[in-house]
Amino acid sequence: MDQKGISRAVIKRLPRYYRYLGELLEAGVERISSGELSERMKVTASQIRQDLNNFGGFGQQGYGYNVRHLHTEIAKILGLDRTHNMIIVGAGNLGQALANYASFERSGFKTVGLFDVNPVLKGVSVRGIEIRMTDELPEFIRTHNVEIAALTLPKTKALEMAKCLVDNGVKAIWNFALTDLNLILPKDVVVENVHLSESLMRLSYNLNTYSGEEHKK
Amino acid sequence: MDQKGISRAVIKRLPRYYRYLGELLEAGVERISSGELSERMKVTASQIRQDLNNFGGFGQQGYGYNVRHLHTEIAKILGLDRTHNMIIVGAGNLGQALANYASFERSGFKTVGLFDVNPVLKGVSVRGIEIRMTDELPEFIRTHNVEIAALTLPKTKALEMAKCLVDNGVKAIWNFALTDLNLILPKDVVVENVHLSESLMRLSYNLNTYSGEEHKK
Numbered sequence: 476m477d478q479k480g481i482s483r484a485v486i487k488r489l490p491r492y493y494r495y496l497g498e499l500l501e502a503g504v505e506r507i508s509s510g511e512l513s514e515r516m517k518v519t520a521s522q523i524r525q526d527l528n529n530f531g532g533f534g535q536q537g538y539g540y541n542v543r544h545l546h547t548e549i550a551k552i553l554g555l556d557r558t559h560n561m562i563i564v565g566a567g568n569l570g571q572a573l574a575n576y577a578s579f580e581r582s583g584f585k586t587v588g589l590f591d592v593n594p595v596l597k598g599v600s601v602r603g604i605e606i607r608m609t610d611e612l613p614e615f616i617r618t619h620n621v622e623i624a625a626l627t628l629p630k631t632k633a634l635e636m637a638k639c640l641v642d643n644g645v646k647a648i649w650n651f652a653l654t655d656l657n658l659i660l661p662k663d664v665v666v667e668n669v670h671l672s673e674s675l676m677r678l679s680y681n682l683n684t685y686s687g688e689e690h691k692k
Numbered sequence: 693m694d695q696k697g698i699s700r701a702v703i704k705r706l707p708r709y710y711r712y713l714g715e716l717l718e719a720g721v722e723r724i725s726s727g728e729l730s731e732r733m734k735v736t737a738s739q740i741r742q743d744l745n746n747f748g749g750f751g752q753q754g755y756g757y758n759v760r761h762l763h764t765e766i767a768k769i770l771g772l773d774r775t776h777n778m779i780i781v782g783a784g785n786l787g788q789a790l791a792n793y794a795s796f797e798r799s800g801f802k803t804v805g806l807f808d809v810n811p812v813l814k815g816v817s818v819r820g821i822e823i824r825m826t827d828e829l830p831e832f833i834r835t836h837n838v839e840i841a842a843l844t845l846p847k848t849k850a851l852e853m854a855k856c857l858v859d860n861g862v863k864a865i866w867n868f869a870l871t872d873l874n875l876i877l878p879k880d881v882v883v884e885n886v887h888l889s890e891s892l893m894r895l896s897y898n899l900n901t902y903s904g905e906e907h908k909k
Contacts, residue, residue, distance in 0.1 A: 486897055490890035517875055553893045554900030568792045572785035584892055647899045649892060658734055665903055667895035673707035675801055675866060676770045678884035680703055682864045683771030686882055
């Protein structure tokens, strides 16, 4: 199945389909029409059919989607059918919060290491994961088959660390530092940004522009 | 200035302009051409001119942009020219991590309260902010002019809490719970989602699809 050239907008929606299908599975629903799924997700049925057609389509006319099959197929597309080893670099509040998310592991993202530069944190454990110093990173990445690094360092330290991680074999950076890593990293490194302060600014924009009486409809 | 009807894509880019202009200001740069800004941000100059024209345009032909003026104007558009009182509901790892972000305050988002349902946390302080129990919420929202609530509760508790927050006057929810609040809240309530596990799935998709030799160019 050729997945290249699928629009970012569709990719953005896939995890949401995956989530709804997971909830349906938990509720024991075996089959659902695009119409019913549309009603639950508040997306048009034609949008759903179009989105899923990007991947070859999984439904049968007049018969709906097999929930388990669709859930499994979307998992494969998202790469959730195998385990990804992840490290967290930056064991401050946010890094520790991420380390405590047991739910990532259920989707196949296994936190195998937690790193910081602050010697005070050395040896402290978070959910059974010991905090190590960053000088151990190169060997750790090699010996633990680390694919993903969550980067939760301050932005002043993030660029240099990102280069170091990639030089040592990390293939994807989950970037929480407020800086544009993709401008300095090789093109084949995946960068997924979570810029919290920019998210808050978008909220503020919408609050400023749309909130209150005038937007009521 | 009419800001309605501006595309989400432009709004998504505005905080990034704001960040780059802030860095230029710090570096003492007073004036910049769209060409120079384009080079730094790796966005085309015509994209920059187009984006900023949405807000009336701030540049003068052959003269470039006044950095401080543009920074100030974008701040106004984003609603950063005034203080927004924010509470955090859910004082677990993530909620405490957010409470520790002093940088939000520098952009005008002031965390005035931190709430949880777990009595063990009652009275614990995070960066000087005392954790309160959620039964105090209604009065607190009224007396502290709370506009924004960051919601970091598990998804099973998030829906009911979101309704309660909105009923008591909260206008915007910064939603970290993996559930679609906009399906149940009134249309004029602003919801900005940060769905960490979905972000990780997009990373995984890109890793699956684009990483490695074939994407090198």
